Amino acid sequence: MAIVVVDVALKPEILDPQGRAVQGALGRLGLHGVTDVxxxxxxxxxxxxxxxxxxxxxxxKIAETLLSNPVIEDFTVEVKA
Amino acid sequence: MAIVVVDVALKPEILDPQGRAVQGALGRLGLHGVTDVxxxxxxxxxxxxxxxxxxxxxxxKIAETLLSNPVIEDFTVEVKA
Structure with missing residues (x-):
């Protein structure tokens, strides 16, 4: 048995409104110095x-086609244990 | 500058319908042997x-209160770079 972790993130040049909202909330909750989320x-x-x-x-291949949208997202695949 | 990665996942005992749907799709797309997603x-x-x-x-503390719901989710915090 093996665990494979696929991380999918928006490409750096794509705006991330959810991340931006979290960043704003972090500041309001007192965690300062966060320059990007x-x-x-x-x-x-x-x-x-x-x-x-x-x-x-x-x-x-599956990560590229099913789990991510290669137009706007990058992915990484990591085998654990 | 440092990168901190917070992973938030449903607790193992909580049903994950999204993961279950992905698991079904993986099988239909020809990736067999995936026992859980x-x-x-x-x-x-x-x-x-x-x-x-x-x-x-x-x-x-922020990960526990803002980024995750401790009733149904677990989180990990990892400092990178």
Whole structure:
């Protein structure tokens, strides 16, 4: 059993109104010095068996097509445990 | 400048219909052997200056109150770079 974590975040050049709202709220709640907040999504996949190179390629393809929108989002895939 | 990443995920005992939907779609798209999918949120904070122990405590408090709902969600705070 393996855990694969796919992080999906808006590309840096895309405006992130949710992140901006959080940044504003942080300031009002007393946490100062936060210059930027970006909000993204995280998918934690539990995979049966081992994650081979082929399997990882498959997961990356899925991350690009199903889990993210490559026009506006970047993703990272990380195998854990 | 430091990057602090706050990951927020539903507690394991809470149903995750979004994750379940993704899991179903993965199977239909040909990625087999995925036994579970959990979808969470990720906040990437850019902090001005150094992240001291006090600052980190402040961020953890904010993560617990603003960024997550402690009744149904767990969070992790990680300092990067």
């Amino acid at each position: 970006r909000q993204g999504k995280q998918f934690v996949l539990t995979i049966d068996g081992e994650v081979t190179a082929d399997k990882l390629d498959e997961i990356k | 959990r979808q969470g949120k990720q906040f990437v904070l850019t902090i001005d200056g150094e992240v001291t122990a006090d600052k980190l405590d402040e961020i953890k």
